[in-house]
Amino acid sequence: xxxxxxxxxxxxxxxxxxxxxxxxxxxxxxxxxxxxxxxxxxxxxxxxxxxxxxxxxxxxxxxxxxxxxxxxxxxxxxxxxxxxxxxxxxxxxxxxxxxxxxxxxxxxx
Amino acid sequence: xxxxxxxxxxxxxxxxxxxxxxxxxxxxxxxxxxxxxxxxxxxxxxxxxxxxxxxxxxxxxxxxxxxxxxxxxxxxxxxxxxxxxxxxxxxxxxxxxxxxxxxxxxxxxxxxxxxxxx
Numbered sequence: 058x059x060x061x062x063x064x065x066x067x068x069x070x071x072x073x074x075x076x077x078x079x080x081x082x083x084x085x086x087x088x089x090x091x092x093x094x095x096x097x098x099x100x101x102x103x104x105x106x107x108x109x110x111x112x113x114x115x116x117x118x119x120x121x122x123x124x125x126x127x128x129x130x131x132x133x134x135x136x137x138x139x140x141x142x143x144x145x146x147x148x149x150x151x152x153x154x155x156x157x158x159x160x161x162x163x164x165x166x
Numbered sequence: 167x168x169x170x171x172x173x174x175x176x177x178x179x180x181x182x183x184x185x186x187x188x189x190x191x192x193x194x195x196x197x198x199x200x201x202x203x204x205x206x207x208x209x210x211x212x213x214x215x216x217x218x219x220x221x222x223x224x225x226x227x228x229x230x231x232x233x234x235x236x237x238x239x240x241x242x243x244x245x246x247x248x249x250x251x252x253x254x255x256x257x258x259x260x261x262x263x264x265x266x267x268x269x270x271x272x273x274x275x276x277x278x279x280x281x282x283x284x
Binding site for chain 1: 201203210211212213216225227261266267268269270271272274275276277
């Protein structure tokens with residue numbers, strides 16, 4: 058079973074500053090990793106898939122990088138509407154399992 | 167416009183059963199693999215189950231295998247989750263989500279809350 062670890066648990070960033078979120082996998086997951094944003098009371102929203110591809114509607118200030126076991130989500134210039142929980146997620150093909158990380162909470166400093 | 171609308175949540179006693187539904191509009195449901203994902207109150211996301219468009223494959227998380235059954239009715243654009251032998255730890259908001267590339271989830275419903283309590 059692949060375990061995802063996210064750090065930090067909470068990230069406080071000033072408006073306009075850069076936010077860097079980390080996701081580490083316990084085994085090589087190739088680039089089969091996605092990032093989701095979840096705001097209070099809402100369903101998660103797909104932001105990034107295959108490690109670095111922005112989903113439809115994802116603002117350009119969000120970028121993903123990494124492969125293997127180390128992944129990063131970067132918000133280049135934090136906006137107030139970016140305050141949310143961010144989850145990474147990977148797929149393991151046998152046995153078929155979809156795993157989420159514990160999440161990083163991003164808020165405004 | 168894509169909409170996934172879950173229903174069927176509610177309060178059930180431990181050991182009880184519940185059947186969730188998810189009606190899809192705005193997508194080609196009959197060609198879409200689908201998932202159920204849950205989130206316990208104040209906790210993170212947990213994948214629950216997956217079903218192929220033709221029901222040829224169904225996969226489950228270890229925590230629900232043998233108790234939950236995923237199914238679908240393509241003629242009604244509806245996804246189901248039959249939950250039996252419910253435990254307190256099954257209490258959560260249950261989301262249906264469309265499979266994306268076989269690896270991810272691109273569209274999500276708003277969720278339906280399941281409470282397991284005596």
